[in-house]
Amino acid sequence: xxxxxxxxxxxxxxxxxxxxxxxxxxxxxxxxxxxxxxxxxxxxxxxxxxxxxxxxxxxxxxxxxxxxxxxxxxxxxxxxxxxxxxxxxxxxxxxxxxxxxxxxxxxxxxxxxxxxxxxxxxxxxxxxxxxxxxxxxxxxxxxxxxxxxxxxxxxxxxxxxxxxxxxxxxxxxxxxxxxxxxxxxxxxxxxxxxxxxxxxxxxxxxxxxxxxxxxxxxxxxxxxxxxxxxxxxxxxxxxxxxxxxxxxxxxxxxxxxxxxxxxxxxxxxxxxxxxxxxxxxxxxxxxxxxxxxxxxxxxxxxxxxxxxxxxxxxxxxxxxxxxxxxxxxxxxxxxxxxxxxxxxxxxxxxxxxxxxxxxxxxxxxxxxxxxxxxxxxxxxxx
Amino acid sequence: xxxxxxxxxxxxxxxxxxxxxxxxxxxxxxxxxxxxxxxxxxxxxxxxxxxxxxxxxxxxxxxxxxxxxxxxxxxxxxxxxxxxxxxxxxxxxxxxxxxxxxxxxxxxxxxxxxxxxxxxxxxxxxxxxxxxxxxxxxxxxxxxxxxxxxxxxxxxxxxxxxxxxxxxxxxxxxxxxxxxxxxxxxxxxxxxxxxxxxxxxxxxxxxxxxxxxxxxxxxxxxxxxxxxxxxxxxxxxxxxxxxxxxxxxxxxxxxxxxxxxxxxxxxxxxxxxxxxxxxxxxxxxxxxxxxxxxxxxxxxxxxxxxxxxxxxxxxxxxxxxxxxxxxxxxxxxxxxxxxxxxxxxxxxxxxxxxxxxxxxxxxxxxxxxxxxxxxxxxxxxxxxxxxxxxxxxxxxxxxxx
Numbered sequence: 122x123x124x125x126x127x128x129x130x131x132x133x134x135x136x137x138x139x140x141x142x143x144x145x146x147x148x149x150x151x152x153x154x155x156x157x158x159x160x161x162x163x164x165x166x167x168x169x170x171x172x173x174x175x176x177x178x179x180x181x182x183x184x185x186x187x188x189x190x191x192x193x194x195x196x197x198x199x200x201x202x203x204x205x206x207x208x209x210x211x212x213x214x215x216x217x218x219x220x221x222x223x224x225x226x227x228x229x230x231x232x233x234x235x236x237x238x239x240x241x242x243x244x245x246x247x248x249x250x251x252x253x254x255x256x257x258x259x260x261x262x263x264x265x266x267x268x269x270x271x272x273x274x275x276x277x278x279x280x281x282x283x284x285x286x287x288x289x290x291x292x293x294x295x296x297x298x299x300x301x302x303x304x305x306x307x308x309x310x311x312x313x314x315x316x317x318x319x320x321x322x323x324x325x326x327x328x329x330x331x332x333x334x335x336x337x338x339x340x341x342x343x344x345x346x347x348x349x350x351x352x353x354x355x356x357x358x359x360x361x362x363x364x365x366x367x368x369x370x371x372x373x374x375x376x377x378x379x380x381x382x383x384x385x386x387x388x389x390x391x392x393x394x395x396x397x398x399x400x401x402x403x404x405x406x407x408x409x410x411x412x413x414x415x416x417x418x419x420x421x422x423x424x425x426x427x428x429x430x431x432x433x434x435x436x437x438x439x440x441x442x443x444x445x446x447x448x449x450x451x452x453x454x455x456x457x458x459x460x461x462x463x464x465x466x467x468x469x470x471x472x473x474x475x476x477x478x479x480x481x482x483x484x485x486x487x488x489x490x491x492x493x494x495x496x497x498x499x500x501x502x503x
Numbered sequence: 504x505x506x507x508x509x510x511x512x513x514x515x516x517x518x519x520x521x522x523x524x525x526x527x528x529x530x531x532x533x534x535x536x537x538x539x540x541x542x543x544x545x546x547x548x549x550x551x552x553x554x555x556x557x558x559x560x561x562x563x564x565x566x567x568x569x570x571x572x573x574x575x576x577x578x579x580x581x582x583x584x585x586x587x588x589x590x591x592x593x594x595x596x597x598x599x600x601x602x603x604x605x606x607x608x609x610x611x612x613x614x615x616x617x618x619x620x621x622x623x624x625x626x627x628x629x630x631x632x633x634x635x636x637x638x639x640x641x642x643x644x645x646x647x648x649x650x651x652x653x654x655x656x657x658x659x660x661x662x663x664x665x666x667x668x669x670x671x672x673x674x675x676x677x678x679x680x681x682x683x684x685x686x687x688x689x690x691x692x693x694x695x696x697x698x699x700x701x702x703x704x705x706x707x708x709x710x711x712x713x714x715x716x717x718x719x720x721x722x723x724x725x726x727x728x729x730x731x732x733x734x735x736x737x738x739x740x741x742x743x744x745x746x747x748x749x750x751x752x753x754x755x756x757x758x759x760x761x762x763x764x765x766x767x768x769x770x771x772x773x774x775x776x777x778x779x780x781x782x783x784x785x786x787x788x789x790x791x792x793x794x795x796x797x798x799x800x801x802x803x804x805x806x807x808x809x810x811x812x813x814x815x816x817x818x819x820x821x822x823x824x825x826x827x828x829x830x831x832x833x834x835x836x837x838x839x840x841x842x843x844x845x846x847x848x849x850x851x852x853x854x855x856x857x858x859x860x861x862x863x864x865x866x867x868x869x870x871x872x873x874x875x876x877x878x879x880x881x882x883x884x885x886x887x888x889x890x891x892x893x894x895x896x897x898x899x900x901x902x903x904x
Contacts, residue, residue, distance in 0.1 A: 208568055208615040212592040215585075267585030267630050389632025397588075397626070397634055406593075493592030 212406075212493040218266040219410045225262050227278035229402035230411050233380045236285040236367070244291065251286050251339075252293045257300040257327075257349075257362070264387050265398055265405055265495070273300055273349070273360040279403045280383040280428060281347070281364030288342040288371045297332040304357065307350035308366055309467070312337035319350045326351055342370040344424050344450035344469045346383075359388050359396075359430035365469075367424060370453065377420035377473065380413070384435045384464070384486070384496065385428045395431050398495045399486065405495020408484075412499035417479045423472040424450070427464035436463045437472070438487035439500075444474035461487050476502040554580040556629050558603070560637040561846055563785075564645040570613040572625065572637065576603040583630040589615050590623055617642045646784055648843035656780060656838035663779065663798035664772050664834025669827040670799065671806020678814045684883065686814055690871040691884035693764075693808040695891020697868075701861040703899065704774060705729075708854035714847045724848055728855020729862065732770060736763065736863040760812035760867055761826055767864035768805045768830040774857035776834035777850050780841020800898050804891075805830060808864075812871065 222228040239251040255275045262279065264270040275281030286292055296306050303326045307318035315323030316337045324333035349362035365381050386396030387405075398405045415421055423444075427435045438461040445455035446462055450471040462470060476482065485497030516524065557578030564571040570589070576582050584599035596613040603609050617623060623639040646652050678689060705725070712721030720727075743759045809826055818826075841850065872884045880888070 208594060208613075212588075213595050214593055215587070215596050217595070264632075265586055265628075267583065268628060268632055269630060270632055387632070389628065390634050397628060397632065490591035494588060495593065 212495075212497075213409075214266050214406060216266075217410070219407070220263040220266055220404055222404075225278075225403075226260075227403060229400075229404050229407040230413075232278065232280070232283075232402045233382070233413060234378075235283060236379070236381070237282045238285050239292075249287065249290045250293060251290045252295070253282070253284055254295045254297065255281065255306055256297045257304045259300045259302070262361075262403075264389070264400075264403075268389065268398075270387050270389055271360075273302060273304070273357065273362050275306075275362060275364055279361040280385065280426075281362070283365040283367065283381045283424075284347070285367040285369065286339045287369045287373075288339055290339040292335075292337055292339055294335045295332065296327060296335060298327045298329055301329050302357075303328050303351050304349045304362065305351055306335060306347050308335070308337070308347045309345040310337070310366065310368065311340045317350075318347075320352070339368045341451055342368045344368075344426065344447075344471055346426050346428060346467060346469060348428065348467075355393065355430050356391075358428065359386070363428040365424060365426050367450075374422065375420065377422035378415055379422045379424070381424040381426070382437070383426045383428050384437070386430065386432065386491075386496075388431055393431060396429070396494070399429070399491040400495050401498065406497065408498025412481060412501035414501050414503060415476060417476050417502050419475060421474050421476070423474075424469070425462070425464070425472055426469040427466060429466060432488075432491070434463050434465050434488060435491065435496075436461060436487045438485060439472075439474070440483040441478060441480075442474055442476060442482060444472040447471040447473070476500065479503060553631065556580060556582045556631065556633050556635070558582055558584075558627060558629075558635045560625075561608070561848075562844075563637070563639060565617060565639075565642055566644060568614060568616050570615055570617060570623070570625070570639075571610055572613070572627075573608065573610045574599070574603060574627075575608045576605055579605060581605065581607075584609075584611065584627055585630045586628040587611065587613055588626045588628070589613060589617075619643060641785075643785060646842060652842055653839055656776075656783075656842055657835050659779060659783075660776050660832065660835025660838045663802060664776065665827060665831035667799040667802030668768070668806040668809065668831040669824070671803040671808075672810045672823055672827055674807050675810040675813060675823070678810065681814065686811075687872055687874065688883050688887040689811045689814075690868050691887025692891040692894070693811050694865055694868055694872065695888035695893075696804050696808055696895045697767075697861050697865050697891075698888070699892045699895040699899075700771060701858050701865070703895075704771065704854055704858045704861065707774075707778065708851050708858065711847050711851045711854065719848050721848075721851065724851040725855035725858070728852040728857075729859030730855075732856040732859030733863045734859075736767060736770075736860055739763075739766070740863075740867065757812040757814075757816045758818060758822075760871070761809055761818075762829070763867050764812070764864045765809050765826040765830040767860035767867075768809065769833045770860035771857035772802075772805075772831060773833035773837040774850075774854040776837020776839075777841035777853050778837075779834070780838040780843075781850060782841075783838075784842045802831075804894060804898060808868075812868070 237253065239253040242250045242252075244250050256277075258274050258277050260272050260274050260277055261269050262272045262274075264272075272279055284294075294306060294308075296304075298304050305318040305320070305325075305327055308316075312335075316335050317323065318335060320326045323335075327333050345366040345368065347364050347366045349357040351357050363383070363385065365383055367381075382401045384399075384401050386400065387398040388395065389397045400407070425437055429435045440460075443458055443460045446457045446459055447453075447455050448468075448470040450469070455473070462472070464470065479502045482500045482502060483497065484500060485492035555578045557576065558574045559577045560572050561575050562571075562573035564573075574584070581602040581604050583602040587594055587596050594613050594615050596611050598611040599609050601609070611627075613625070615623075620641050620643070623642055625637045625639065627635045627637070629635065678686075681689065708725040709722055712725055740759075740763050743762065747759050806827065809830055810823070813823075837853070840853075869879060872879055872887075874881050874884075
């Protein structure tokens with residue numbers, strides 16, 4: 122019975138080898154993820170100038186992909202192959218299924234271009250007063266097909282609403298805590314300490330059922346964020362309490378097809394060590410099933426925010442294109458012309474680009490395991 | 504007994520027949536159980552905390568681009584498998600559409616381009632977001648349970664089971680020249696060998712028991728297997744002994760003892776074959792001369808144990824070969840079972856059977872160690888046991904698979 126003894130004595134060496142080897146395989150898998158690009162491109166040749174998702178339902182779309190890759194969707198063993206061709210075409214949820222957006226009450230496709238300018242009123246001084254209401258609510262969200270996450274949200278969605286204002290506006294945010302847990306709203310930006318939305322300052326912690334009003338001026342212009350600041354901080358953020366806060370420069374920005382992408386994750390095991398799911402705008406793999414329709418040659422502006430907890434960095438990479446990058450959006454000159462940026466926690470920046478070629482183009486975290494755990498999608502350039 | 508029973512006062516139920524009393528008691532127990540089942544659920548509060556979700560992977564089968572996992576729910580609550588990721592990438596899979604109930608089983612077929620020799624960590628995400636991990640230390644295509652596999656296991660079983668035992672039995676003519684005192688020492692050596700073997704198999708079984716999910720018990724299966732084997736072999740021994748005495752065989756019953764030892768070692772070799780077969784199935788078995796020679800030296804000691812009681816009788820060659828086959832051939836069967844049904848629980852049970860069998864053999868042989876004064880351990884036999892322990896330990900080092 123000595124067969125297993127050796128395994129035990131060599132356990133450490135094996136574990137080390139396993140770890141090394143796993144890192145290797147992660148790297149190798151990227152090739153698979155990227156391989157889906159050409160397949161989609163081939164499909165697009167067949168159905169030109171039409172939204173991929175419109176042309177085919179989500180699941181059909183996946184099956185069509187499998188067919189394009191030379192598989193009939195099933196093999197001799199009666200096991201469905203789906204989009205994956207034998208798993209080499211990239212990661213997917215089972216059956217390429219999607220979540221029930223209606224039950225969740227939000228859809229990442231809508232969140233993408235949903236900018237909440239608030240209720241505005243001209244003050245006697247000539248300034249604009251902009252008002253919003255944020256309501257904290259506990260909510261179970263189907264974050265991936267069949268998986269329910271007990272989230273804490275602003276206005277029932279993850280990420281919370283994208284609040285947008287203009288430099289110099291007077292801002293008034295009424296916060297109602299409808300959650301069973303204490304919360305706050307902490308904004309990134311310039312404001313007095315009693316409006317900082319942290320425990321012990323100003324209204325401090327807002328208990329369940331209580332409310333408060335945060336008031337400050339919109340400065341500096343740029344791309345910012347807001348999030349809950351109650352301890353344990355990482356958990357309050359990771360449960361879903363974050364959103365984008367955009368301050369437009371006084372003179373505004375050039376016209377563009379604007380969209381917001383909040384990068385984040387779900388630590389469904391609540392162990393505080395990494396995440397099991399990664400996403401932009403709420404649902405992993407969402408823009409794989411529903412690619413983002415954009416126009417060829419048109420200006421596109423992406424407000425990219427990293428709200429990811431438990432992992433030190435996140436990244437954004439786009440296929441077949443480059444973009445001007447404006448870190449934090451606080452300067453009007455780009456610092457870089459690139460196709461990949463890295464963002465640490467709470468870092469954000471504006472990406473400006475146009476698509477020179479029609480067809481599907483992938484975008485994903487180039488922290489590749491995040492991509493394969495949900496943080497990837499497609500632009501569909503028409 | 505009868506007369507005494509009659510005098511005992513059986514009270515007011517004296518006239519009721521025994522079967523009626525038994526039936527009434529059984530009915531009462533049934534009624535109370537039903538009441539408890541109905542009322543108990545309502546009278547107790549719900550459990551605090553989230554559902555307890557546990558899944559054990561009982562079997563992993565790999566074929567190109569496909570990983571099949573056989574799952575068993577080893578926890579108290581139903582578990583729904585929602586998504587699966589392999590080495591940090593979500594994968595498509597079939598199976599597990601329904602919730603798996605307590606002790607229920609289902610299998611998942613993952614579509615994944617695994618590479619030979621690489622480790623994989625499979626993460627099963629349940630409906631509540633819990634992640635249950637299963638590690639494949641090194642991916643190797645699972646051998647199909649076909650003629651080739653059976654032939655290979657037959658060959659392997661012959662190499663590591665039958666051949667070494669028969670080799671060990673060839674010491675018989677030399678052993679016959681030994682003086683009676685030396686025979687006692689030989690028996691002591693055998694006891695030492697077997698004792699170490701029993702300990703070794705127990706440790707191996709406990710190791711395996713940790714691997715199984717525990718739905719059907721882990722270490723308990725080892726104990727159960729050992730106890731059952733011990734009892735069955737003891738019963739068989741009593742039967743053989745009675746028959747031997749009827750046939751006028753000597754009290755020592757050398758041939759009976761040899762048969763019992765062969766049976767015990769055979770059951771042990773079943774477990775050994777099982778371990779070899781399952782190691783082969785997951786690609787952990789380095790086949791080659793080293794394995795075969797190592798086992799040959801190791802298991803030769805087993806053949807020696809079988810013939811030790813036969814120094815004073817003259818069994819036919821046919822009988823000796825039969826004994827060798829009884830002891831060695833189960834390695835073939837074990838190999839086939841191990842390679843085709845990789846199930847830690849079955850393996851644990853069978854290892855337990857081997858342990859019980861070996862212990863039973865020790866109990867059988869021990870009396871032959873006694874000196875004229877009836878002592879079990881004197882200087883000579885203590886030395887013999889020690890030699891046996893050390894010999895088994897050292898030859899065990901040769902087997903590194």
